[in-house]
Amino acid sequence: MEIRITGQRLWTFRSPLLVLPAFQGTRRPEGDLKSLDDVSEGWISRVLASGDFRGKWGETLVQHTFGALPSKRVMFLGLGEIDKWSLDRWRGALARAAQAARRLGVRRFGVSLKASPPPSASLEELAGAAVEGMELGLYRFEGIRSEDPEKDPDPHEVTLLPGTQKGRTRIDLAVREARLVSETVRWVRDLVSEPANRMTPTLLAERAEEMARQWGIKHRVLDEDDIASLGMGGLLGVASGSKEPPRLIVLEHEADDPRAPKVALVGKGITFDSGGISLKPAQKMDQMKTDMAGGAAVLGVIQAAARLRLPVNLVGVVPATENLPSGKAYKPGDVLTTLSGRTIEVTNTDAEGRVILADALSYALRFEPDLLIDLATLTGACIVALGDRIAGMMGNASEVLEALRRAGESTGEMVWPLPLPEDYEEYIKSEVADMKNSGGRDAGTIQGGLFLQKFVGGKPWVHLDVAGPVWTEKDRPYAPKGATGFGVRLLVAFLKGFRGIGKGSV
Numbered sequence: 001m002e003i004r005i006t007g008q009r010l011w012t013f014r015s016p017l018l019v020l021p022a023f024q025g026t027r028r029p030e031g032d033l034k035s036l037d038d039v040s041e042g043w044i045s046r047v048l049a050s051g052d053f054r055g056k057w058g059e060t061l062v063q064h065t066f067g068a069l070p071s072k073r074v075m076f077l078g079l080g081e082i083d084k085w086s087l088d089r090w091r092g093a094l095a096r097a098a099q100a101a102r103r104l105g106v107r108r109f110g111v112s113l114k115a116s117p118p119p120s121a122s123l124e125e126l127a128g129a130a131v132e133g134m135e136l137g138l139y140r141f142e143g144i145r146s147e148d149p150e151k152d153p154d155p156h157e158v159t160l161l162p163g164t165q166k167g168r169t170r171i172d173l174a175v176r177e178a179r180l181v182s183e184t185v186r187w188v189r190d191l192v193s194e195p196a197n198r199m200t201p202t203l204l205a206e207r208a209e210e211m212a213r214q215w216g217i218k219h220r221v222l223d224e225d226d227i228a229s230l231g232m233g234g235l236l237g238v239a240s241g242s243k244e245p246p247r248l249i250v251l252e253h254e255a256d257d258p259r260a261p262k263v264a265l266v267g268k269g270i271t272f273d274s275g276g277i278s279l280k281p282a283q284k285m286d287q288m289k290t291d292m293a294g295g296a297a298v299l300g301v302i303q304a305a306a307r308l309r310l311p312v313n314l315v316g317v318v319p320a321t322e323n324l325p326s327g328k329a330y331k332p333g334d335v336l337t338t339l340s341g342r343t344i345e346v347t348n349t350d351a352e353g354r355v356i357l358a359d360a361l362s363y364a365l366r367f368e369p370d371l372l373i374d375l376a377t378l379t380g381a382c383i384v385a386l387g388d389r390i391a392g393m394m395g396n397a398s399e400v401l402e403a404l405r406r407a408g409e410s411t412g413e414m415v416w417p418l419p420l421p422e423d424y425e426e427y428i429k430s431e432v433a434d435m436k437n438s439g440g441r442d443a444g445t446i447q448g449g450l451f452l453q454k455f456v457g458g459k460p461w462v463h464l465d466v467a468g469p470v471w472t473e474k475d476r477p478y479a480p481k482g483a484t485g486f487g488v489r490l491l492v493a494f495l496k497g498f499r500g501i502g503k504g505s506v
């Protein structure tokens, strides 16, 4: 969708549809809405007084202007109660407007950013969140069909109206950034939605390489032989049950200033998780094509960082493999030797994520990062604890945990801390190896965190268990049913403010 900005006044704007956001209980037009009302000789007032528009969050009311205004139609867009206002609710409301415009068959529309000025938020924030809401709200996975189904065509042009020429130049950068980030999130959603037979480790690595070439990102893919000769017994062990060979995807974004801090991002890339010999139940097993969503998010963050030229050095490491049972599969009781030299007793082949991440974290340490962040759909227990909207967050770098929490608030990609108590390491003590990969149901998410911590070499590190929020079973305003692309906007927002550990800026 093309996004334009005009400094034009609202009442001179001519378009098939003009979107006017308004709070719940708006009875009399004020501000820009008042000027619009005057020009239309009270048309706005009459619509508002009709009572048809209540202003509930995400509500839309479309009315023909029949010449009362230059635009053919007006869409009143509910922002909900003014006291509940947040940037994320604004983002969601704009998604609803874009979806309603699509249902109407409108290909071109304008959005006023100033019709109802919110209590807090800069014009830049409003513009950026509006673009994200619309671009992400209009997303749909095209699917794989022999014939295209009947569907409403997407709008191809939206014009933002900040109200003045000065506003126009002010929001220009924010709009470009939001567009680019939304494009990346849509790309990540596509990767995650793709069925596992079309998103094998090899194909995932190819998509990563193709993307890296497109944006001039340094990249390298290690194949099975490389992985074996390095001694990544964890990744090899999990991959052993499948005919599809594993891959280790490595991407690097270099800041213009080489002294910029370096962050390593590690993402779980299980392209299908059957559980292996510790087989999962059949019900919803198809869902396990999403077990590479952490890895896909890492690829997205690197992509966005390169395109935004973020002033931070990034390394992205994505270990990719299937987890399947077979005559060659790794088995409960097996002991694997990882790249770090440490050994893992496999007590459950379905706790495979931590096993491949162990090797990937060790590999990432070779780049001497100042900070490690991993994203992984690691435990069902995390969904039990926090549901499908909030990621579990564990780690040893308190200032980073706090900065991520704040990034979560501004982006709507929420994270919540869980502790890593030392005595809980009891759960993953092994009789035969340095540790075991699963210690029963209790504190399942924390066990995962404690396990990973053993492979970060004491470096500042944060683990995000994203099992819940990477997928939604219900339509949400700007995340239609399916893959959400969770993590990209969160980490981009965090990295924008990251100046290094102990620099007080995060």
Ligand code: BES
Binding pocket: 273, 275, 291, 348, 350, 351, 352, 353, 377, 378, 379, 380, 381, 383, 437, 438, 439, 440, 444, 467, 468
């Ligand atoms: N990929 C799953 C976790 C998961 C479950 C993600 C449901 C999204 C939805 C992970 O590999 C897994 O199977 N974890 C086990 C760990 C257990 C065996 C210790 C789990 O959660 O049951």
Ligand code: MN
Binding pocket: 273, 275, 349, 350, 351, 352, 353
């Ligand atoms: Mn599993």
Ligand code: ZN
Binding pocket: 270, 273, 291, 350, 352, 353, 377, 378
């Ligand atoms: Zn898994």
